[in-house]
Amino acid sequence: MSLIRFNPMNLLPLVTFFILMNHIYITYSFPSNPSIHRDYDLQIRKLQELKSSLSQTNPVSSSRFYGVSSYGADPTGKTDSTDAILNAIADAVAEERDGVLMEGITNHGGVQISLEGGIYMISRPVKFPVAGVGNVVISGGTLRASENFTNDNYLIDLSSSSSPSSSSTNNEYNYEFITLRDLMLDCNYHGGGIRAVNALRTNIDNCYITHFTTTGIMVQGGHETYIRNSFLGQHITAGGDPRERNFSGTAIHLAGNDNAVTDVVIFSAATGIFISGQANVITGVHCYNKATGFGGTGVYLRLPGLTQTRIVNSYFDYTGIVTEDPVQLHVSGCFFLGDAFIVLKSVRGVVNGLNIVDNMFSGSNKGVDIVQLDQRNGVFNNIDQVVVDNNNVNGMNLKATVARGAMQGNGTSWTVDFNRILLFPRHITFVQHTLMTSESNVFPNYVLRNISNNKVFIESDIAVVGSVSVTVDQGLSKRS
CATH class of the missing domain: 2.60.120 (Jelly Rolls)
Structure with a gap:
């Protein structure tokens, strides 16, 4: 359904026409009566006042749509637009509104900060002025880090050291229901793309994040960050890149619980997805970030003994999965190409509740096992409820339980x-x-x-x- 926005400026031609028609009607209908002329003059003044009030109405605030160019942002990317974008955000969240979000989180009604299809250079992170912000959309353009953007920062930073915008005892979440949509983030080899710290129900949708040196998307704490339909890569490439040995950084780091990465392509980074939180879901992901032969990893699971992760219907393209002491890990419906394999890495020697089933593996007849054990830290001696079965293999060594x-x-x-x-x-x-x-x-x-x-x-x-x-x-x- 298309959203039709009301713009008071659209009434100006109608008002002008109405004034002219009244002028013609009154002048020619009552040419000789002075009192009628006085009424006519009063009516004309009122209509002119109406026209003036409509022309002075601020269409930005009335529609809850804040275009950053109205604040002086340069859509050509030639000059620094940081202050202009931050001012637009500050105005968008300045108004107190009623809502039904978590205690301490203000519902801003879905107010939109639009980048209006421009390319904006920024020298500092795009942040909210205070914590406790909810139901806000930032969309529709490109942010590019300037040469003096610091390497430890993120272009969009959903973290805050300030106090919440309303009095509350809730300190668990900084933000709720923030949507970052239809954005291209060019880190310019300075820092990372997006950071969400203690954020609740965050949407990162249809974003293209590139040229990061640290992390494309960092999720720390919080709950239910959904990353969908997005593309991430340190270098813009489509495979077979001569720089692949030197790819570094991590495309997505999930250091929190109950997040989902869905229909995402990771085309260059040392590690595709690094997971150190529980109960996350990876589905429909294509990882060809850095080949295992060059030291890359598609998905690395580092939460020994408490994995609780599902990886389904994904494509591991010359890069595989590493999991430490997997407990309740499910891998199914995936395709492993180019001798890509799964590594079970022993930390305390525990593997419990592991399913590696119904996957396809394709290799080059080099004798590579589809599932391998890394027992350099000690053998797996606590093994229970492990099913590695029903996988089909071409050009690799089948392994099963x-x-x-x-x-x-x-x-x-x-x-x-x-x-x-x-x-x-x-x-x-x-x-x-x-x-x-x-x-x-x-x-x-x-x-x-x-x-x-x-x-x-x-x-x-x-x-x-x-x-x-x-x-x-x-x-x-x-x-x-």
Whole structure:
């Protein structure tokens, strides 16, 4: 639905026409009566006063739409527009309004600060003048860091050390329902793009963030930041860049809980998404930021023992996933291209509640395992509820926690070796086995004699010609 804005200036032609028509009507209808002339003069003055009042109405404040060019911002990007943009924001949030947001957060009614399709150079972060601001939109243009923009700052900074704009005991959140939409942020290799600190229900939608040296989007604390339909890259490239070995920085850092990154492309950075908070969702993301062979990582999960993250329907393009002590991590429906793989990194040796299922892996026949263990800090010795299964592989080594094998032989013992496929060494916790023979009138007794080093040993009491079928599972704790 299109939003039609009322502009009082549109009434000026109608008012002028009305004045002229009244002038013609009164003059020619009553040419000889002096009292009628006096009434006519009074009416004309009133209509002129109406016209004047309409022309003096401030269309910016009446429509709750603040265009930064009205404050002197330079849309060509040649001069510094920082003060003009900050003044527009200050006016937009100056009015106290009633609302139903969190205690201590003022509802500003969806007031819009528009960059009006311009390119603006700024030398300081774009910030709100106080904390406690809610329901505000900043949209529609480009911000570019000046050469003297400091490297530890962000172009848009939703953080504040000031007190809230209304008296309240709520100090948990600085802002609520701030929308950053349809923006291009050029960090000019000075600092980062967007920072949201203790912000609640923040929307970052259809943004293009580039040339950052630290972080494209930093989320610290807060709750429910949604990053959607956006593009992030330190260098503007579309792959195969000769500078790829030197890519640095992090495109998105989620240091908070319950956030979502949806339909986002990360095309250059050392790390695509760094997660150090709980219960985050990554879906529809394309990471080709820096190849694993050059030291890059698509998604790095650093919250040992409390991961609680879902990564689904995403595309890892020559760069994979690293997770420390994963507990409740779900990876499914993803495509790993170019020998990209998943690393389980031991910190305290815990992996619990891990699902890596229904993914596709494609490689170059170099013998790369689709899931790998980094046990330099100690082996995984607390393994439970782990399912690595039902993945399809082309040109890489399949790894799983569930495997099936068969062996034919003539004798009293059979050995089935699962080392080629099983993920964890020496950790078979469940075995199901069957001995089948085509010999008539032979009914051997057979037993599972031993499980050692991912090998299953089965022995029968008599020699037979037959085949052994074995199913094993590593996913449960040995105490289960």
